[in-house]
Amino acid sequence: MESVKLICIVCPQGCHLEGVKEGDSLTIKGGCKRGKEYAYKEITAPCRLVTTTIPVRGGVVARLPVRTSAPFPKKKIRELMMFLKSLEVQAPIERGAIVVNDILGERGIHLLAARTVALDGKSSGKS
Numbered sequence: 001m002e003s004v005k006l007i008c009i010v011c012p013q014g015c016h017l018e019g020v021k022e023g024d025s026l027t028i029k030g031g032c033k034r035g036k037e038y039a040y041k042e043i044t045a046p047c048r049l050v051t052t053t054i055p056v057r058g059g060v061v062a063r064l065p066v067r068t069s070a071p072f073p074k075k076k077i078r079e080l081m082m083f084l085k086s087l088e089v090q091a092p093i094e095r096g097a098i099v100v101n102d103i104l105g106e107r108g109i110h111l112l113a114a115r116t117v118a119l120d121g122k123s124s125g126k127s
């Protein structure tokens, strides 16, 4: 038997929860239904929203803030960060635009632009 203690972050109550693993079964002790769902997911398949910045060519700023559209599997976040290091986008780009669909094969999880970046007039080819 293995026990995992965690604090629920679903609402401000911050209840203490405990997951008890016995063989293939996982029982969540404490909390409400939403808290139990959170604890089950956190123990079996933890996910996190990922935010970072990537380079943007020809924009009024050099980097574009991006975020995942939904929590991303924690076990693949290192791979995601390596992938994002190789990514670059071209201005202009609108806030909310999808930069990458189904990122790293995660269906329904997209990489989104978190702000609008307009074209930089200076980089329009006139020099």
Ligand code: SF4
Pocket (backbone or CB within 6 Å): 008, 009, 010, 011, 012, 013, 014, 015, 030, 031, 032, 033, 034, 035, 036
């Ligand atoms: S278990 Fe329920 S009441 Fe407690 S923090 Fe989580 S969501 Fe809120």
